[in-house]
Amino acid sequence: AQTVTQSQPEMSVQEAETVTLSCTYDTSESDYYLFWYKQPPSRQMILVIRQEAYKQQNATENRFSVNFQKAAKSFSLKISDSQLGDAAMYFCAWINGGSQGNLIFGKGTKLSVKP
Amino acid sequence: DAGITQSPRHKVTETGTPVTLRCHQTENHRYMYWYRQDPGHGLRLIHYSYGVKDTDKGEVSDGYSVSRSKTEDFLLTLESATSSQTSVYFCAISPGGTDTQYFGPGTRLTVL
Numbered sequence: 001a002q003t004v005t006q007s008q009p010e011m012s013v014q015e016a017e018t019v020t021l022s023c024t025y026d027t028s029e030s031d032y033y034l035f036w037y038k039q040p041p042s043r044q045m046i047l048v049i050r051q052e053a054y055k056q057q058n059a060t061e062n063r064f065s066v067n068f069q070k071a072a073k074s075f076s077l078k079i080s081d082s083q084l085g086d087a088a089m090y091f092c093a094w095i096n097g098g099s100q101g102n103l104i105f106g107k108g109t110k111l112s113v114k115p
Numbered sequence: 116d117a118g119i120t121q122s123p124r125h126k127v128t129e130t131g132t133p134v135t136l137r138c139h140q141t142e143n144h145r146y147m148y149w150y151r152q153d154p155g156h157g158l159r160l161i162h163y164s165y166g167v168k169d170t171d172k173g174e175v176s177d178g179y180s181v182s183r184s185k186t187e188d189f190l191l192t193l194e195s196a197t198s199s200q201t202s203v204y205f206c207a208i209s210p211g212g213t214d215t216q217y218f219g220p221g222t223r224l225t226v227l
Binding site for chain 1: 146158165174203207213217218
């Protein structure tokens with residue numbers, strides 16, 4: 001079975017600094033998609049970034065970027081210039097390219113931002 | 116933001132009672148999903164729908180049923196609620212099976 005592992009239950013970063021959240025996944029599939037979702041205390045799940053496995057270029061979205069290492073099955077999220085509003089749970093998720101939508105989530109990393 | 120609403124947003128019920136949660140979308144997306152979120156877990160898929168009256172089971176489907184009679188509505192039913200079904204339930208929608216899923220605000224269900 002496919003699994004997604006987030007090895008850091010909690011992380012902390014100083015405001016304006018950079019932090020990297022780790023995610024690894026286990027699959028034998030070659031066609032898949034990866035996501036990072038943010039869940040602030042409001043509980044709303046918010047898409048941060050999406051990466052297609054067939055694209056070698058790492059996805060970026062403003063201050064958020066990923067380091068996608070397909071051979072290593074690693075998909076880390078880098079947050080630059082951290083802001084207080086970045087404090088949240090962050091979930092890594094994976095979906096098979098041939099899937100009807102079974103998104104597999106990691107258990108999450110709780111990010112705290114210190115002023 | 117994707118037009119997704121969930122009702123009710125909070126519910127407290129007793130063991131053995133039936134419960135129905137509703138997800139409503141205004142995006143005309145083909146796919147709809149129900150997940151549950153528990154402490155120490157990410158989200159886990161309960162059931163999903165890939166069209167009107169087309170549904171399938173997810174990872175944790177035991178004790179749950181779903182129905183989709185209209186594109187915009189996806190209902191999750193707990194026929195006889197148990198305390199293990201105390202959770203936060205999220206609905207999600209997407210245009211296609213591998214497209215980005217957009218989530219509703221969640222429903223907190225407590226079964227006493």
